[in-house]
Amino acid sequence: MSNHSVTFINESPLPISVETWQQTPNGLxxxxxxxxxxxxxxFMRSETGEWEITTYLYxxxxxxxxxxxxxxxxxxxxxxxxxxxxxxxxxxxxxxxFTIVYSNEVATFSKKIRGKV
Numbered sequence: 001m002s003n004h005s006v007t008f009i010n011e012s013p014l015p016i017s018v019e020t021w022q023q024t025p026n027g028l029x030x031x032x033x034x035x036x037x038x039x040x041x042x043f044m045r046s047e048t049g050e051w052e053i054t055t056y057l058y059x060x061x062x063x064x065x066x067x068x069x070x071x072x073x074x075x076x077x078x079x080x081x082x083x084x085x086x087x088x089x090x091x092x093x094x095x096x097x098f099t100i101v102y103s104n105e106v107a108t109f110s111k112k113i114r115g116k117v
Contacts (some may be wrong), residue, residue: 004049004082010036011110013100014069015062017054020046035062036109047084053077053100053109071095073074080107 008018014039015037020030022045035057055075058062063073080091080100090102101108
């Protein structure tokens with residue numbers, strides 16, 4: 001089984017999907033997705049040590065929250081790792097309105113306050 005794990009905290013006002021590859025009991029790998037609502041946290045293992053944050057949501061009310069906030073659905077917001085890349089970075093964001101801070105096996109996802117970085 002995998003030895004990568006993280007506690008993921010969603011401090012944003014929007015629900016998101018956290019996705020990663022996990023090994024199944026029969027030894028195969030499959031993509032696992034966990035929905036994390038605002039102000040919730042989860043513990044998630046990973047076979048690869050990488051997690052993606054997406055807006056692939058399958059609940060109409062959750063989808064509506066994203067579209068009402070002016071965002072598109074079915075987008076990858078960013079990704080993070082539990083080990084830094086060669087440049088020392090742990091996360092990569094594809095939407096500049098959000099950030100991920102990774103420290104001590106905890107990844108915290110939040111929405112940036114307009115006008116601040």
